[in-house]
Structures are given as C-alpha cells and as structure tokens.
Amino acid sequence: MGSDPQYIKFPDLTLAQHVFNLSNPSCPQTVRQTSLKKVQDAISENKMAPFYRHLAHPVEGILNHSGEGVPQHQASSTKSLISSNMLASRKSPQKIDFPWDESLYQSLVEDNKKELDAFQKEEDEAEEAAGDTEVLAARGKRAEFWARVGDKDKAIESHEALLEKTTFLGTKIDLVLAMIRIGLFFGDTLSVRKNIERANTLIESGGDWDRRNRLKAYKGLHLLTIRSYSVAAPLLLDSLSTFTSYELCSYSALVIYSVLAGSLSLKRVDFKAKVVDAPEIKAILGSGEDRVAALTGEVSSGPSADEEMKDASTSRATPGAATTAINLTTLGAGSGIQAEAEAPVDFSPLANLVSSLYNGNYRSFFVALAAVEDNFLTQDRYLYEHRAWFVREMRLRAYQQLLQSYRVVGLNSMASDFGVTVDFLDRDLAKFIASNRIACTIDRVNGIIETNRPDDKNKQYADVVKHGDALITKLQKYGQAVRLRGSERS
Numbered sequence: 001m002g003s004d005p006q007y008i009k010f011p012d013l014t015l016a017q018h019v020f021n022l023s024n025p026s027c028p029q030t031v032r033q034t035s036l037k038k039v040q041d042a043i044s045e046n047k048m049a050p051f052y053r054h055l056a057h058p059v060e061g062i063l064n065h066s067g068e069g070v071p072q073h074q075a076s077s078t079k080s081l082i083s084s085n086m087l088a089s090r091k092s093p094q095k096i097d098f099p100w101d102e103s104l105y106q107s108l109v110e111d112n113k114k115e116l117d118a119f120q121k122e123e124d125e126a127e128e129a130a131g132d133t134e135v136l137a138a139r140g141k142r143a144e145f146w147a148r149v150g151d152k153d154k155a156i157e158s159h160e161a162l163l164e165k166t167t168f169l170g171t172k173i174d175l176v177l178a179m180i181r182i183g184l185f186f187g188d189t190l191s192v193r194k195n196i197e198r199a200n201t202l203i204e205s206g207g208d209w210d211r212r213n214r215l216k217a218y219k220g221l222h223l224l225t226i227r228s229y230s231v232a233a234p235l236l237l238d239s240l241s242t243f244t245s246y247e248l249c250s251y252s253a254l255v256i257y258s259v260l261a262g263s264l265s266l267k268r269v270d271f272k273a274k275v276v277d278a279p280e281i282k283a284i285l286g287s288g289e290d291r292v293a294a295l296t297g298e299v300s301s302g303p304s305a306d307e308e309m310k311d312a313s314t315s316r317a318t319p320g321a322a323t324t325a326i327n328l329t330t331l332g333a334g335s336g337i338q339a340e341a342e343a344p345v346d347f348s349p350l351a352n353l354v355s356s357l358y359n360g361n362y363r364s365f366f367v368a369l370a371a372v373e374d375n376f377l378t379q380d381r382y383l384y385e386h387r388a389w390f391v392r393e394m395r396l397r398a399y400q401q402l403l404q405s406y407r408v409v410g411l412n413s414m415a416s417d418f419g420v421t422v423d424f425l426d427r428d429l430a431k432f433i434a435s436n437r438i439a440c441t442i443d444r445v446n447g448i449i450e451t452n453r454p455d456d457k458n459k460q461y462a463d464v465v466k467h468g469d470a471l472i473t474k475l476q477k478y479g480q481a482v483r484l485r486g487s488e489r490s
Helices: 013-023 029-046 049-056 102-129 132-149 152-165 169-186 189-204 209-225 229-242 251-265 268-276 279-285 288-295 307-316 348-359 362-377 384-403 411-418 422-434 456-489
Strands: 408-410 440-443 448-451
Touching (some): 013 029, 013 169, 049 132, 132 169, 189 209, 209 229, 229 251, 229 268, 229 279, 251 279, 268 348, 279 348, 348 384, 362 384, 362 411, 422 440
Antiparallel strands (some): 408 448
C-alpha cells in the first residue's frame, strides 16, 4: 500500500465552499456566478449524479426555489436522499438559479452504473486470481467513487467496510481522515467529532509523523467550527510550520483561521509570541523585510518543526514583493497532495486587526474588525455561523485590555478611543457587566467607568461560600425527601 497518505483527493472541500457561496446573501454577485460555474463543471467532470440531485432536484434539491424556507434535509414531504448542512441560508439568492436537467442527470446515473460495474468486475477478478491487497485496492476505488460523486451515506458505508478489512495502520488512519472530510463537506459535526476521536486513537497506537501533523490541522479546524477557539488556536498555530493537509484547506485559509483563533483566545504574552512575532505569520502579515526573512528561512520556522522540515521549507519558499495581496501557491509545492492555484488574498484587514489589538490602537481595531467581518467571517463556510459571536468576543477582549490598566476611566474618553458614541459604549458594556464578563460599574451621572478588581483569595473565598450554600440547600432538600418517603413506607 505504501506509506504516502491515501484517499486524500475526494471529497473536494473547495466545492463545498462554492455551494456555500451560492446561498450566501453577503457574497458578491460575481463570486456567486463563478461558484455556480465551478459547481456545474465539477458535477459534469466527476459524474456527480447523487450530488447534482441533492443540489438541484425540483423537489429535493437544497438550492431550488420551490423548497425555500424549509429545512435543508427535507425540502418536501419526501425526504432527501442526502442530508447536509451546506448552505449559509435556507433561502438561496434569487438572482442565481441552479437549473435541473433531467437528461443530464440520467446520463450521469448511467455513467455511475458503468463505473460501479467495472469496480465489481475488478473486485471479482481479484478475489478469484489475486490476493487480499488487490481486493482491498478494488474496494478502495469504490469508496473513492462514492466520495467523488457526493453520496454521503454510501461513501461513509464503503469507507467503514474498507476500514474493517484493512490491516495497515497508515491506511486505517487515511480512511478515517477521509471520513472526517466527508463530514466537513456535508457539515455533519457529529460525524466529524466521532471520526476525530477514532483517528486520535489510531494515531496514538503508532501513527507516523506526517499523519500526526495532518490530524492536528483536522482537529483545529473542527474545533473552530464548534466555537472552541481556545483549544483550536494552539493546534492551528502549530500546524503552520508543518502544514501539508492541502486536501483540507489552503495555506492562506489556515493562516486566517490561526490568526483569528489566536487573536481571540490567547493571553497577551502568548499572543505576541505565537501571532504577532511568529515567523510563519510575519511572512504573510508582516512588513516587507519581515516577510522576505520568513519566506527565505532566515528566521526559525517554530518550535514544532524539526530541522528537516525547516530545510525543506527553505528550499521551496521564494521571497515575494511586499504587496498586500499574496499568492501562497508556492508554499504548497512538494506536499503530499499538490496544492491548487490560490487566488491572491488581501491580508491587510487581518494584519491591521493584529497590530491594532496588540498596540492598543482601539479606534483602528474597530475599523479592522469590521473589515475582517466583511472580508473573512461572512465569506467562509466555517466562520460564517459564528461571525456575530466572534465580533462580540473581540470587542470584549478590547474592552478588557483597556480597562485592566486603569482604576477609573472616563466614558467620553473611552468612547473617543474606540471611535463610538457614549450611548453605544454604555449599552455594549452593560451586556458584558450583566453577564460578569467585565468587573466594572458605569456611573452615567459622573460619566466614569470604575473597575472592580477583587483579589484572587477573596474571590476564591466568595466562590466557596456561594457553592457551599448551594450544596447545603440541596442536601437539606434531599434529606427532607428521604424522610418523607421513609414515613410513607412506615
């Protein structure tokens, strides 16, 4: 079977992003048109009959207009063949229609039947005249076929069947990673979590270095989709220096995910070390000299990378001009799967967010945060669902960072620092104060904000008393219930 990762070509997660774009109301019209063509071309090229039906069928299709306003998994009284959570909104934009062509669908079905018959014939011949390796290879083709044509249930079923028959540890890990990507493709969070746990068990039993690093990126992305940014940040940041999982996402996407997760969750000291001063991030977000130094390998590639990886990245990285739009395709050369050509990405909003947060330039920070929301959070299928939460948490972080340095702050002064009105700041802070996220009080009469910093010992004492009272109350209620039942029995 070999030691190189297998089953990494399908499903194509960029296709899921294109489907997301079609339903994203904040996506530009030109982007939606491009995504529509990409989806149609992929369906024709890969003979994706089940996936075409799932998207465009007049009754069951999730992109058809007749099914607007109903759950994605059930467009009518007839349940869809495939369940998914791929759309940004249950109402697809009216300006783009995904047409249903019955003749095209029937031709795709016929092509699928011919391929399946060929796989069955190959498997039968392997069982009669060859060994177990050839039989597993034939079954592997069928598993890849179902992942390629977009049939979620049959893809998972065929991968599970192949996993039971496979004895090679590396192949088992590759199969589980493929099932994780199938779950990510269709937005099945429960399936992704289950298979990540299985992959982690297999890796701990003897997985190689490359698969360990691939799983790190998989886990980080999954944690990002379930809003566990504090756990995802170390995994994503560590993956930057050893990233080879181009079947999962592009390197530019990994940079975006890593910076966002680190900016939100890391303490200030770690934020500076792992985000602001990290060479991999400086290569993308830094100034011209920092970018060239990082790309040419003059700075360290990070604590998690060994010398071999540093040499490899140095040999294939090429310095680029200090422009705001960066093409990261060259960073993917030599990986387990060839990275697709990436469109240049303008990272300037992300760079402004990092620098303004660390330097305490809060007016610029709010402007950069709005730009990040428009350019990244609302355009990415993994970040879209949690965009409002992310913006709120980043505002909270900025408030906490400013208030922790002062005992008393003027309302007008703080509002001026953030470039907002006093009324907005009052309403926004009140929400965080009510939920005990910020320890301060607002005095509108005197126009000040007074911070409260109880020392740790007093806080711990208060928590013990509070929890102790609650425990005593519960024990008393339990004792009364036991005595009552005992008297009833007597």
